[in-house]
Amino acid sequence: MSSGNNSMHGLNNHRFQAKNSDFVNRHKIETHLAPTKQKEDNFISFQDREAMELYSRARMQKEEIHSLRQQIAVACLKELQLQNEKYTLERKVSELRMAIDEKQNEAITSALNELARRKGVLEENLKLAHDLKVAEDERYFFMSSMLGLLADYGLWPHVTNASAISNTVKHLYDQLQSQIRTSYDRIRDLTREGGTDAGAGSIDTDRHGVPMHTPNAADRPEPTDNMPRTIHDDSHSEMKNLLHNSQMQQLFNNDSSQGFSFGSNRENLGNVPNALDLRVARGPEEMNAWFPSTHNEIASSISEGGPGIEGFQIIGEATPGEKLLGCGYPVRGTTLCMFQWVRHLQDGTRHYIEGATNPEYVVTADDVDKLIAVECIPMDDQGRQGELVRRFANDQNKIKCDLGMQSEIDAYISRGHATFSVLMLMDSSENWEQATLILRRSIYRIKIDSTEAIIEERFPKEVSV
Structure with missing residues (x-):
């Protein structure tokens, strides 16, 4: 029994030792495997966190991709809208370009028409300016001739305009007609005092031996009521009548009992009684042969080296407000000078300054940036005209304002x-x-x-x- 018990006890010890060794081994293994297991758990937890992060990141990326896709879709829609708007704007731009091209063509056509119209207007203005220049030259020559004619009789208009000259000529005409009537009345009285029995139109001799003639009704002058009163009806015939009447006035308007005064043509008449006899008997037609026309003398005097003026110059400062004086030395019997101040424009035309017919002239603001000149026509006592003399002011430079005046003008303009x-x-x-x-x-x-x-x-x- 004891052996059996011992064997049993030994078996149990062996089993217990085996269990203890197993426990120890297991404990060692567990002790050895514990860090590994902990590491595995840590790794698994780390992998879980990384997986979670990756998952969340992937999820966020998916959401971002989804959002980007939505944005792309919206952008595509906007792009389509912009494309449509672009096509619409391009179409409108093309229409505007066509309209602009059409307007430009219309503007070019209108500009060409305007240029053509302006060209026509400029040509017409040049033609009118030339015609005006010719008319002013004719007017100036006519007024100069009329002034010369009036100067022969000592008549000087206060102003040199058409109205004054016309009134002066009318006054001269009336005066000559009155003198002619007075002369015929004197002839008639002398004829009646002679006691002649001859009929009308007979020739007699007065107490000084001068043949006298009683005019017939046909030879007598017309009544003054039937005569023209102005020079505008028939200027040429009336000028001839004025010249004839002036010559008749020289014949008959002389209170001296020694004879009639014939002026500078007396030595050309030869025998005065015969000359008077022929002139009175044959009428005014013969008078033209004995008395040369004053108009012809005026026209021919220019080519015969008649009156003149030398050293003609302008004295004074050519600035606005200052006075200019045209002066010179008269030669060859010059007793009268007719002045006219002229304003020359940039286009070549010239304008006679109204009322500027005296040697002295005051420069005005209208003369600034223009050329001004004075023209002078010398004349003698017989009404003959010399060559026209012209002199430009300011050495033929444009009239300028002085510095003080220009600064004052600039100050006014700035204010x-x-x-x-x-x-x-x-x-x-x-x-x-x-x-x-x-x-x-x-x-x-x-x-x-x-x-x-x-x-x-x-x-x-x-x-x-």
Whole structure:
């Protein structure tokens, strides 16, 4: 039994030792495997976190991809809309270009038409300027001739305009007609005093031996009521009548009892009684042969080296407000000089300055940036004209303002307004009123100081101040 028990006890010990060894081995294994297992758990947890991160990242990327796809879709829609708008705008731009091209063509056509019209207007203006120049030259020559004719009889108009010359010629005509009637009345009285019984139209001799002639009704002058009263009806025939009447006045208007005065043509008449006899008997037709026409003398005197003026010059400073004086030395019997100041424009035309017919001339603002000249025609006592003399002011340079005046003008322009004290011509040449002139950029105003009346007017569009 004991052996059995011992064997049992040994078996149990062996089993216990085996169990202990197993436990120890297991414990060692567990102790050995514990770090590994911990590492595996840590690795598994690390892998789980990484997987979670990857998953979340993948999810976020998927959401981002989805969002980007939505944005791409929206962008595609916007691109389509922009393409449509682009096509619409391109179509509108093409239409606008076509409209612009059409407008440009119309503008070019209109400009060409305007250029053609302006060319026609310029040509017409040049033609009118040339015609005006010719007319002014003719007017100047006619007025000079008329002034020379009036100067022969000692008549000097106060102003050299058409009205004054016409009135003076009318006065001369009436005076000569009156003298002719007086001369015929004297002839008739002398004839009656002679006691002749001859019929009308007979020739007698007065107490000094001069043959006298009683005019017939056909030889007598027409009544003054039937005679022309102005020079505008028939200027040529009336000029001839004036010349004949002036020569008859030289024959009969002499209070001296020694004979008739024939002026400078007396020595060419030969026997005075016979000359008078022929002239009275044969009528005015024969008078032209004995008395040369004054008009012909005037026309021929230019080519015969008649009156003249030497050293003709202009004295004075050619600036606005200053006085210029045309002067020279008269030669070859010059007793009269007719002056005319002329304004020369940039286009070659010239304008006679109205009223500037004296040797002295005051430069005005209208002369600035222009050439001014004075023309002089010398004449003698017989009405013969010499060659026209012309002299330009400022050495044939344009009239300029002095520095002080220009600076003052610039100051007025910069301020935009200016005020001046002026004299205003009212209803007559002797009625001047003190007034104030106010200039602005768009209007000008004149205020009369005495009556406080205001005259205001706006400048036209083509005028800039």
